[in-house]
Amino acid sequence: MLVLSAPEAGDAQLRAQRAALGSVRTGAAERDLVVLEAIGSGAEARDLRDRLGLPADSFRAVLIGKDGGAKLTAATPIxxxxxxxxIDAMPMRRSEMRGPR
Structure with missing residues (x-):
């Protein structure tokens, strides 16, 4: 899962991250990558930011593994x-790539 947090929908870094992901939809789908967004100051956005310890006033991208742990946090688009x-280096993904035995 990739969590994107930004103070507003027009945030330049948020737009850049969305554009980068838009060009690789197939690769994202192969990796079961789900994107969640915490935009603005609504209750759901605040709750998600609080859970992940993210600031409300700047962009953050956080990669969360299937184990629920944060694997990468960045203040700029990834x-x-x-x-x-x-993702491909994570144990669960490596197991998926090997296929059924």
């Missing part, structure tokens, strides 16, 4: 290649 490399 390149899809970086995301995919991290």
């Amino acid at each position: 390149a899809p290649q970086t995301l995919f490399a991290m």
Whole structure:
């Protein structure tokens, strides 16, 4: 799961991250990558930010593993290649790539 947090929907870094992910939909789907957004100051956005310890006044991208732990947190957009490399190195993903035995 990738959590994107930004103070407003027009945030330049949020738009850049969305654009980068939009160009790699197939790769994201192969990795079961779900994107959640915490935008603005609504209750749901605040709750998600509080759970992850994210600031409300700036962009953050957080990669969460299937085990629920934060694997990567960045204050700038994360390149899809970086995301995919991290996901592919995770034990559960490596098991999935090996296929059924």
